[in-house]
Amino acid sequence: MSQKLQGRNAIVTGAAQGIGKAIAVRLAADGASVVVADVNLKGATAVAAEIGKAAIAAECDVSSEKAVAALHVLAAAKLGTVDILVNNAAIVPFTAWDDVDLAHWQRILDVNLTGVFLMSRASSDLMRKMATKGTIINLASNSFFAGTPNMAAYVAAKGGVIGFTRALATELGKYGITVNAVSPGLVESDGVKASPHNNAFEFVQMLQALPGKGQPEAIANVVAFLASDDARWMTGQTVNVDAGMVRW
Numbered sequence: 001m002s003q004k005l006q007g008r009n010a011i012v013t014g015a016a017q018g019i020g021k022a023i024a025v026r027l028a029a030d031g032a033s034v035v036v037a038d039v040n041l042k043g044a045t046a047v048a049a050e051i052g053k054a055a056i057a058a059e060c061d062v063s064s065e066k067a068v069a070a071l072h073v074l075a076a077a078k079l080g081t082v083d084i085l086v087n088n089a090a091i092v093p094f095t096a097w098d099d100v101d102l103a104h105w106q107r108i109l110d111v112n113l114t115g116v117f118l119m120s121r122a123s124s125d126l127m128r129k130m131a132t133k134g135t136i137i138n139l140a141s142n143s144f145f146a147g148t149p150n151m152a153a154y155v156a157a158k159g160g161v162i163g164f165t166r167a168l169a170t171e172l173g174k175y176g177i178t179v180n181a182v183s184p185g186l187v188e189s190d191g192v193k194a195s196p197h198n199n200a201f202e203f204v205q206m207l208q209a210l211p212g213k214g215q216p217e218a219i220a221n222v223v224a225f226l227a228s229d230d231a232r233w234m235t236g237q238t239v240n241v242d243a244g245m246v247r248w
């Protein structure tokens with residue numbers, strides 16, 4: 001593995017399992033120090049132990065302004081600054097339209113969109129204070145382009161993430177901070193494996209240009225590229241990583 005991220009400090013949210021775990025493992029393999037943040041502290045601690053001395057586990061609910069502030073106090077104290085923020089944490093629901101009520105809608109928006117705002121607000125403020133030319137990478141979803149069933153609030157939140165990615169790139173460009181998004185198709189993550197989404201692989205593969213089941217490492221590869229200096233001239237972009245399922 002190259003050491004393209006040597007000396008960089010990263011926060012990955014939702015890194016206790018699935019795609020977030022693969023991203024944390026990959027950024028550390030590329031030389032970064034990684035804060036493995038998750039609402040599931042036990043899982044985050046296990047991932048940090050697996051990575052070794054380059055990782056710190058931290059409990060954080062990204063929908064809580066207080067928890068996000070505490071996470072940044074920890075990151076500033078232990079690492080000094082944040083060079084790479086990966087907003088990966090999200091709830092991935094399988095909820096029939098008839099069950100989409102206001103409570104569901106608000107919870108999904110709180111975690112999947114407001115969580116991205118709260119983390120980006122705090123990390124970019126720290127980056128600016130420390131004059132860090134950092135980068136923010138958001139996990140969107142190709143469900144925004146496909147209008148995937150059984151996740152209406154989620155699809156709406158991911159559309160918000162893509163819009164926010166564009167706006168934040170404009171706001172932060174003058175500080176040398178880039179903001180991009182990765183948009184996965186269906187990925188065989190821990191969460192998907194444990195949900196009815198696991199039954200959609202056959203259907204989704206009919207739409208993909210490339211055969212096979214999407215794996216967390218395939219997403220982590222592209223996040224590692226966006227986190228590296230190779231991507232310094234890209235900002236405000238959303239990159240689909242979905243075996244060619246949607247093309248736009």
Ligand code: NAD
Nearest residue numbers: 014016018019039061062088089090139141186187189191
């Ligand atoms: P997952 O369910 O396997 O893991 C999500 C992690 O986020 C868990 O560890 C969970 O504890 C954590 N989390 C949930 N709510 C949180 C909160 N409030 N604060 C902090 N952490 C929280 O999910 P995944 O499939 O690995 O998805 C990761 C990201 O990729 C998400 O943004 C998801 O929307 C996106 N994505 C996934 C797929 C897919 O098919 N798996 C497709 C497109 C996009």
Ligand code: 4PL
Nearest residue numbers: 092141142143148185186197
């Ligand atoms: C195509 O983001 O993009 C299922 C579950 N199928 O979470 C997603 C597709 C899922 C998706 C997603």
